[in-house]
Amino acid sequence: MATESDSPDALSFGLGLDEPPQPAKPEPAAAAQPYRVLARKYRPQSFEELIGQDAMVQTLGNAIKRDRLAHAFLMTGVRGVGKTSTARLIAKALNCIGPDGTGGPTISPCNVCEPCRAIAEGRHIDVVEMDAASHTGVDDVREIIEAVRYAAVSARYKIYIIDEVHMLSKNAFNALLKTLEEPPAHVKFLFATTEVNKVPITVLSRCQRFDLRRIPAEKLADHFAEVSRLEGVEVEPEALALIARAAEGSARDGLSILDQAIAHGSGGVSAEQVRAMLGLSDRGAIRGLLGLLLAGDARAALESLRGQYDLGVEPSAVLRGLLESVHGITRAKVGGVDDRAQSAEEREAYAEWAGRLSHAVVHRLWQLLLKGLAEVHSAPMPLEAAEMALLRVIHASEMPDPGALLERLANGEALPVRAPSAAPAAAGSAPLAQATPTAIPLVQAAAVEPAAAELPTAEPAAAEPPAAPPPPPSPIAETASRAAPASYKDLIETLALKGKPHLAQQLHDFCGLVRYAPPEIAIRPVKPMSSDLVRDLGAALKGLTGETWQVTAEDGKAEPTLLEQEKMAAEAERQSVLDSPLVKAAFDAFPGAELAAYTLDEQRSA
Structure with a gap:
C-alpha cells in the first residue's frame, strides 16, 4: 500500500512521513490586459x-x-x-x-x-x-x-x-x-x-x-462621439467639435486629444476643460476683444489681451481666434452652414454683426489680422507684436471710409473733420454688433489721394466757410516714417553707425534685398547664415526705429548684395578706362602692357 511519502509530490520535494499534506496552490490569476490608447x-x-x-x-x-x-x-x-x-x-x-x-x-x-x-x-x-x-x-x-x-x-x-x-x-x-x-x-x-x-x-x-483625404470635422465629431459612448464617458457635443477641429482632419490626432481630455476630466469632458487643455482662448473673451477693437478702445483691448496671456493663452492663439470670428461673420453674411463648434450665442452675435458690417470692412479686417498673425509668428517678442497688431487695427478704425470720401469728393462736398472721441467705451458696455459699417475702413490716406486728385471738384459757395484742415497724422506713423531709413543701403549704414558693425557687414556682403517697405524687409542670403540673423536684425530695427519690423529670409528673386554691386560698378569703371581711345592706343603701342591702377578723375581729364 502506498504511503504519503510514496506520492510523486512527496518524493520530488523530499517530504517526510510526519509532515502534513501541503494545500494545493491556487491557479495564478489571469494577467491584466495593459491599457491601450x-x-x-x-x-x-x-x-x-x-x-x-x-x-x-x-x-x-x-x-x-x-x-x-x-x-x-x-x-x-x-x-x-x-x-x-x-x-x-x-x-x-x-x-x-x-x-x-x-x-x-x-x-x-x-x-x-x-x-x-x-x-x-x-x-x-x-x-x-x-x-x-x-x-x-x-x-x-x-x-x-x-x-x-x-x-x-x-x-x-x-x-x-x-x-x-x-x-x-x-x-x-x-x-x-x-x-x-x-x-x-x-x-x-x-x-x-x-x-x-x-x-x-x-x-x-x-x-x-x-x-487619402483629410477627414471632415463633422465625421470626426461623430466618430469621437461613438468612441466616447463605447468608453462610457460623457463628452459635451461642443467639446467633441473642438477636438475635431483641433485634429485638423486626422483621426489619430483627434483620438489622442480625446484620450487626454478623458484623463484630464473627472467623470466627463466639458468644452471648458478642452479649451483649458489645448490652450484655446475663450470664445466669449475673443468676441469681447473684437468688440473693443471695433469700438476703438485701445486701453481695454490691450488689457483684455494681457489678461488672456496671463491665463496661458498664446498671443498667436488670440489672433487666430479673432480671425475665426471674422471668418464666422463672413460666413453669416453669405449664409453658410452653421459650424457645430459654435455656440448659439456665438452664432447670434455673428448674425447681428454680419448685418451691420459691410463685406469690404470685414475683408480689410481679415487682411490686417492675418498680417498681424504673421508678424507674431516671426517676432522675437510675440506679445508686443500682438499688441502692435491690435493697435494698428484700432488706429485704422479711426480713419474715414475711403468710399465715402471719394463719393463726397465726386459731388464737390467739403470733407468733415472727425472730432476725437470724448472717452472710450467701457469694456463690455456696448453690444458686440453695434459697430457701424465705417468702423474699420483700414485704408491708408495715401491710397485715397491719387484717386481724389483725378476727380472734378466744384467751386465752394461764397457763403460757405472754408473746409477745415485735414486731421494731423498719427504720431506713431510720423515717428516711424522719420526714423526708418530711406533705403536698404541707408539702413546698413545706419546700423554700422549705431553700434551694429558686424550685422551691417553681414547684410552688406552676404544678403541681397528682396523687398524693403518699412516696417517690412525681406532678404535672401547668398550663403548659409546663422539662424539668429533674422532675429538679431528684427531686434536691431526695433531699437533703431521704435517699431516692430517683419523680417523674413526668402529664396525668391533678389537684388545683388551691396558688395556685388560695388564690384560690378568697379569692373564697369575699369572697362570704361580700357575702352577709352587713349588707353587703346597705349596698348597698341606697347603690346603685353597691363592696366595696373588708375583714377577715374585722371582718365576723364585725359
Missing part, C-alpha cells in the same frame, strides 16, 4: 469602419470584384488619416479565406479566419511590414528582392507593407524598380507616405496611387 484600440478592422475615404473603398471593392488587382498600391495623405490601416485592410482583404476556409479576396474580410486574425495581430509570416525610416539602405531592399522569389508559406499573396516609403535612399529606390515593375504573381507591394513629393516619379508610375 484609443488610437490603437479603435483602429479600423474593416473598410466599413474606415471613415472619410469612400472613393478609395469603392475603387478597391470594384477592383477585387472584377479581379483587376494592381501589384503595387501607394497610399498618401496627412498623418492619421488611415494609410497604414488601409494597407493592413488590403492585406486582409486579399488573403481572407472566410469562416469556412473556402472564401476568396473580398472587400469585407471576415476577421474570423486565421489569416485575418494573424494579420490584425501582426504575426502573419507572409505579411511583412517594414519601416523605411529605419531601413533606408540598399541592403534592406535587397532582402526583399531575394525573398519575393519564393512563394507564400500559407497565404494567398505575400504582401510587403513599407511605411514612410519616401525615407528610402535613392539607391534603394533604384534597386527596387525592376522588382516593383514586374513582381511575381504572388507578391503585392503596399506603400504608405506622408510626403509623396519625395517619392521618385519612376516609383509612382509603377503604383496605383490613392490620395
Whole structure:
C-alpha cells in the first residue's frame, strides 16, 4: 500500500512521513490586459469602419470584384488619416479565406479566419511590414528582392507593407524598380507616405496611387462621439467639435486629444476643460476683444489681451481666434452652414454683426489680422507684436471710409473733420454688433489721394466757410516714417553707425534685398547664415526705429548684395578706362602692357 511519502509530490520535494499534506496552490490569476490608447484600440478592422475615404473603398471593392488587382498600391495623405490601416485592410482583404476556409479576396474580410486574425495581430509570416525610416539602405531592399522569389508559406499573396516609403535612399529606390515593375504573381507591394513629393516619379508610375483625404470635422465629431459612448464617458457635443477641429482632419490626432481630455476630466469632458487643455482662448473673451477693437478702445483691448496671456493663452492663439470670428461673420453674411463648434450665442452675435458690417470692412479686417498673425509668428517678442497688431487695427478704425470720401469728393462736398472721441467705451458696455459699417475702413490716406486728385471738384459757395484742415497724422506713423531709413543701403549704414558693425557687414556682403517697405524687409542670403540673423536684425530695427519690423529670409528673386554691386560698378569703371581711345592706343603701342591702377578723375581729364 502506498504511503504519503510514496506520492510523486512527496518524493520530488523530499517530504517526510510526519509532515502534513501541503494545500494545493491556487491557479495564478489571469494577467491584466495593459491599457491601450484609443488610437490603437479603435483602429479600423474593416473598410466599413474606415471613415472619410469612400472613393478609395469603392475603387478597391470594384477592383477585387472584377479581379483587376494592381501589384503595387501607394497610399498618401496627412498623418492619421488611415494609410497604414488601409494597407493592413488590403492585406486582409486579399488573403481572407472566410469562416469556412473556402472564401476568396473580398472587400469585407471576415476577421474570423486565421489569416485575418494573424494579420490584425501582426504575426502573419507572409505579411511583412517594414519601416523605411529605419531601413533606408540598399541592403534592406535587397532582402526583399531575394525573398519575393519564393512563394507564400500559407497565404494567398505575400504582401510587403513599407511605411514612410519616401525615407528610402535613392539607391534603394533604384534597386527596387525592376522588382516593383514586374513582381511575381504572388507578391503585392503596399506603400504608405506622408510626403509623396519625395517619392521618385519612376516609383509612382509603377503604383496605383490613392490620395487619402483629410477627414471632415463633422465625421470626426461623430466618430469621437461613438468612441466616447463605447468608453462610457460623457463628452459635451461642443467639446467633441473642438477636438475635431483641433485634429485638423486626422483621426489619430483627434483620438489622442480625446484620450487626454478623458484623463484630464473627472467623470466627463466639458468644452471648458478642452479649451483649458489645448490652450484655446475663450470664445466669449475673443468676441469681447473684437468688440473693443471695433469700438476703438485701445486701453481695454490691450488689457483684455494681457489678461488672456496671463491665463496661458498664446498671443498667436488670440489672433487666430479673432480671425475665426471674422471668418464666422463672413460666413453669416453669405449664409453658410452653421459650424457645430459654435455656440448659439456665438452664432447670434455673428448674425447681428454680419448685418451691420459691410463685406469690404470685414475683408480689410481679415487682411490686417492675418498680417498681424504673421508678424507674431516671426517676432522675437510675440506679445508686443500682438499688441502692435491690435493697435494698428484700432488706429485704422479711426480713419474715414475711403468710399465715402471719394463719393463726397465726386459731388464737390467739403470733407468733415472727425472730432476725437470724448472717452472710450467701457469694456463690455456696448453690444458686440453695434459697430457701424465705417468702423474699420483700414485704408491708408495715401491710397485715397491719387484717386481724389483725378476727380472734378466744384467751386465752394461764397457763403460757405472754408473746409477745415485735414486731421494731423498719427504720431506713431510720423515717428516711424522719420526714423526708418530711406533705403536698404541707408539702413546698413545706419546700423554700422549705431553700434551694429558686424550685422551691417553681414547684410552688406552676404544678403541681397528682396523687398524693403518699412516696417517690412525681406532678404535672401547668398550663403548659409546663422539662424539668429533674422532675429538679431528684427531686434536691431526695433531699437533703431521704435517699431516692430517683419523680417523674413526668402529664396525668391533678389537684388545683388551691396558688395556685388560695388564690384560690378568697379569692373564697369575699369572697362570704361580700357575702352577709352587713349588707353587703346597705349596698348597698341606697347603690346603685353597691363592696366595696373588708375583714377577715374585722371582718365576723364585725359
